[in-house]
Amino acid sequence: MNISDLKGKKITVMGLGLHGGGAGAVRFLSLSGAKVTVTDIKSKEELKPSLEKLEDLKDITYVLGQHRTEDFSKADMILKNPAASWMDKYVKLAMDNNVPVEMDSSLFFKLCENPIIGVTGTKGKTTTATLIYEILKSAGKDAIKVGIGQASVLDKLEDLKKDTVVVFELSSWRLSALGRSKLSPRVAVVTNIYPDHLNYYKSMEEYANDKKNIFLYQARGDVCVINADNEIVRGFEKEIKPKPVKFSKNKISNGNSVYLENGSIYFNDGVDERKVVDEKDIKLRGEHNLENVMAAVGAAWAAGVELGAIKKAVLKFEGVAHRLEVVRELDGVKYVNDSAATMPEAAISGLNSFSEPVVIIAGGSDKNLNMDEFAKTLAEKAQVIVFLKGAATDKIILAMKKADPSLVDKEFAVADSMEKAVELARREAKEGDVVLLSPGAASFGLFLNEFDRGDKFKEAVKSLK
Known part of the structure; x- marks a missing residue:
């Protein structure tokens, strides 16, 4: 799929929301030539901050305070807000009428030809993804961050150059859309899995199954970085096609791995074991952040970054907002x-x-x-x-x-x-x-x-x- 394929298409954006992602998606689709209808059960007054961001755009149809069946049954595509369930009656109406339902993640993957490093996990996604991005930049690579915080996703497509590497933070909701399209990133990182969002998911198994989509559709030549210390993630290993890169707080002697030993982080490429950085020199506080650093080291190595450049970026990294x-x-x-x-x-x-x-x-x-x-x-x-x-x-x-x-x-x-x-x-x-x-x-x-x-x-x- 190319961005030019969106021109003239009737696309319903389900859920404008107030966090910026919906408004960013509407702007991207409109500027790509799509005929956009925005529908949200919130009122015009409630959505005022988002609507103000779109005031300069013409020819957008707004259906607020309700959803109409025709906006789902007669569209060419639905772009679903993450908060809307796949079992929502309007989403099911669209699918029953053979109208494709996407989320910003699946549409991004379909429109992006660049390599994507995807990061998921219950804890540590943002810190790990941000550190991977900083390592890539430190190594002189052109990189962009996608899906981190409240920033819009689709408009990042306009920033891609031929050699850009994408670092995409992927929530379980965004991964649910990738699973339906059978898409996984070239490099996948799973920081850990713990019980979460059980007000949305019916069971822990359902939550974990969405997380698995980050690696289920990888090819054998891809890379999957996994936490060998997390019980649930260890259970994923038999379903991972590529040979995984494991990270652990204990020494791993076999295969590609990143581990902690005697106060230092080491990388094992299957032949040589080399020290990356001493724990005492890392600016991030907390044992959990050592796991995030090890995950980022494994992903950066998979992206072709030399250990010297990895160390330089790790030593500079001071963390991200809202995390210690x-x-x-x-x-x-x-x-x-x-x-x-x-x-x-x-x-x-x-x-x-x-x-x-x-x-x-x-x-x-x-x-x-x-x-x-x-x-x-x-x-x-x-x-x-x-x-x-x-x-x-x-x-x-x-x-x-x-x-x-x-x-x-x-x-x-x-x-x-x-x-x-x-x-x-x-x-x-x-x-x-x-x-x-x-x-x-x-x-x-x-x-x-x-x-x-x-x-x-x-x-x-x-x-x-």
């Missing part, structure tokens, strides 16, 4: 934004990254995840806990009281805004402490998304006097 991001130090207290920790395992990793006493801001909305281990870790390691209001918070508090009878009558601090949470945390923090936002839960309800939650934390912290 140091915001400020005030009165001897360090404030750290880890809002991207939207699941309990991620928050546990964040909390375990500090030897200093931690005042943690945790909790929020529920994704139908088990909070028992997080509750136990909070009780054992957090000096003080300030909760954000939400169903996940209720689960965590219940689990803490169930595990420790001495907490049964304890009243926990629960804030209904980030400003209040930061105010309560500051009141409790002493010199030498860390105030850590690491929720271990979803953000919806009080915030637009985890990025909005992190931004509001940063705003509140920076306003402290």
Whole structure:
């Protein structure tokens, strides 16, 4: 498929949304000559920020506050928002009428002729993908990041040159679309798999199956980088066609691998074992970030980068926003934004990254995840806990009281805004402490998304006097 094939096509964009991706897709399709209809169950008033971004575009039909059957049954293509289920009645109507349903990921793959390094996992996707991108740039390669944060996907196609390497962060939703089109990236990276999004998926197996699409349609000459320490990912190995590149916190002697030994990261190309970097020189905090670095090293090697260039980029890399991001130090207290920790395992990793006493801001909305281990870790390691209001918070508090009878009558601090949470945390923090936002839960309800939650934390912290 070429971009020119979109010209004159009747394309329905299902879900404009407020995060930027929908507006970016509409702009790309319109400028490519497609006849675009935008449909969203949200009202014009609710979608005002996105609509303002598209005011300069003409000949776009908007159907807001509803969906019409004809926009799905009589279109040439549907571009589906990730939030819409494949079982949605309008999506099924389109497919029943042989109208192809795409997402931005599948359409990008079909229109992109450049090599793609795809990164997925429950934790560590963004850090790993960003580090791969930085390594490629450091090695003098032309590279672009796609699918990271709230940036639009399809308009990145216009930035591609003949030798551009694409680094694409792939969520389970975006991978579901690739699976339906039987597409996988040339280099696939799986950082780890843990229970997540079980408010969307019926089971853990269904979630893991979408993740598998990152490698299921690879050719034997492709590369798949996998976490040998993660039980679920190890179970994928028999389904991977290429010989995998494994990474581990323990030495791997056979095959292509990246591993940790005696405080250093090594790379084994199947013949020689060479040291890449010493752990103490890595600027990223936390054991989980060592896994992200090892995953990026394996992917960069697969992309043809020399170890010297890999080391240079790793030593410079300081991380990404909303992931153990140091915001400020005030009165001897360090404030750290880890809002991207939207699941309990991620928050546990964040909390375990500090030897200093931690005042943690945790909790929020529920994704139908088990909070028992997080509750136990909070009780054992957090000096003080300030909760954000939400169903996940209720689960965590219940689990803490169930595990420790001495907490049964304890009243926990629960804030209904980030400003209040930061105010309560500051009141409790002493010199030498860390105030850590690491929720271990979803953000919806009080915030637009985890990025909005992190931004509001940063705003509140920076306003402290």
